[in-house]
């Protein structure tokens with residue numbers, strides 16, 4: 177294969193409609209340079225155990241595969257502080273279904289989701305995933321002083337990995353991916369929504385499982401529930417697990433069958449009307465006045481302390497048993513709160529102080545800080561932002577006859593487009 181042909185392949189989709197080139201072997205894939213990426217390894221891998229990545233801060237998880245595949249490892253560096261370690265697993269040409277699936281990652285990510293890749297490769301997919309730009313995810317410390325890594329984690333990594341995976345598949349099979357998919361859950365579900373809204377051209381189908389949408393709001397809600405349920409760190413929660421379970425049992429007795437099936441689940445909590453006062457001091461005394469106030473606060477949701485404006489929806493009837501008093505401490509969300517407090521340059525210990533983290537002032541500040549890289553776009557200005565590059569590209573086309581299809585229209589891309597014209 178000539179160098180010209182190889183260069184054409186490395187620019188990815190532009191080669192799709194061009195002439196056909198001989199496929200590269202697995203080992204030859206290291207010669208590709210997908211956008212902002214280098215390929216460090218490409219090895220034919222027989223069925224067996226693929227060891228997890230050591231040294232990521234997470235226990236390495238070994239996975240088993242039942243097929244032979246080409247295992248490609250690479251790094252994308254869209255910024256000087258970026259180091260998106262990714263893997264693309266390619267089935268043999270005979271086993272490939274023409275489909276490609278990229279996998280999201282829950283929590284703070286920090287490691288390639290090997291279990292997903294192992295499942296996909298067995299189903300004939302080209303499968304990919306990454307560490308989303310940093311290793312390890314059990315603490316928010318990686319966010320400190322690394323705004324570009326936060327952007328990689330929040331949104332950007334998947335673009336470069338998917339772009340690389342498509343270029344690799346094109347080179348390996350000598351034909352483009354026929355159908356592209358993305359799947360993720362929790363934070364991976366949030367990534368899925370971000371992909372749909374920011375890179376709609378990348379995937380034909382997207383599975384967004386339990387997406388942590390409106391991420392800054394969700395985090396603030398978790399902080400708030402931590403304050404409500406455990407007002408004093410180290411002290412027992414304001415309402416016991418047994419009391420919470422008792423409330424849910426009463427709610428189920430009232431509302432379970434409304435959806436037509438008494439199965440222990442309330443399908444539409446909004447259709448459930450329940451008199452919580454009947455369990456308080458004026459009722460059957462299941463709850464003390466303080467406990468009643470606590471659950472009412474959970475139902476009411478979050479408000480601006482000064483104006484009373486609603487900030488985030490409250491808990492629904494039937495969810496009481498699942499109020500986790502440790503959400504904000506050791507319930508698994510403390511690290512995300514770390515993201516918040518590091519974002520405003522505080523120590524994690526201060527989050528419980530209402531003078532420090534509140535909905536009347538800090539909420540807006542932190543939301544503004546985190547939203548651009550983690551929440552789905554929703555601002556009124558965004559449609560305008562989307563239109564501007566297209567308008568500039570049209571003007572560029574009118575003046576030069578050269579079509580620019582990717583934003584931003586930076587000098588490198590403009591020069592490259594003109595050189596190809």
Ligand SMILES: [Ca+2]
Pocket residue numbers: 431432433434435436437438439440441442443
């Ligand atoms: Ca039911």
